[in-house]
Amino acid sequence: MLGIAPHVLHHAGPIVGAALIAGTGGTLLFGLIGLIASVPLLLRVHRRSGGWSVPSGLFALFVAGFAVSTLLIGPAIRGDNQGSHQSSAPEMSGGHTGHHQ
Numbered sequence: 001m002l003g004i005a006p007h008v009l010h011h012a013g014p015i016v017g018a019a020l021i022a023g024t025g026g027t028l029l030f031g032l033i034g035l036i037a038s039v040p041l042l043l044r045v046h047r048r049s050g051g052w053s054v055p056s057g058l059f060a061l062f063v064a065g066f067a068v069s070t071l072l073i074g075p076a077i078r079g080d081n082q083g084s085h086q087s088s089a090p091e092m093s094g095g096h097t098g099h100h101q
Helices: 005-012 015-019 023-049 053-078 093-101
Strands: none
Touching: 023 053
């Protein structure tokens, strides 16, 4: 579900979709969603392990995975050489409709 969210959100309108998922705002939004989604798992692991060391390690693993995805994999997929410093304004030409056919 979270994987298709950017595509679904951009259909709400180019400006609304871009405002929600572009750049730092989108990264923070989806990072927060991932963190909130992991809280029940972390609490369950805490109850079973009896301490906070295992949940803390899992949280660190989540942060590391999210950082690698955001800083390395995302720019590689987009073709950015400089990370997320480029403007990500929505494309207003007719190129958008090609992937809906």
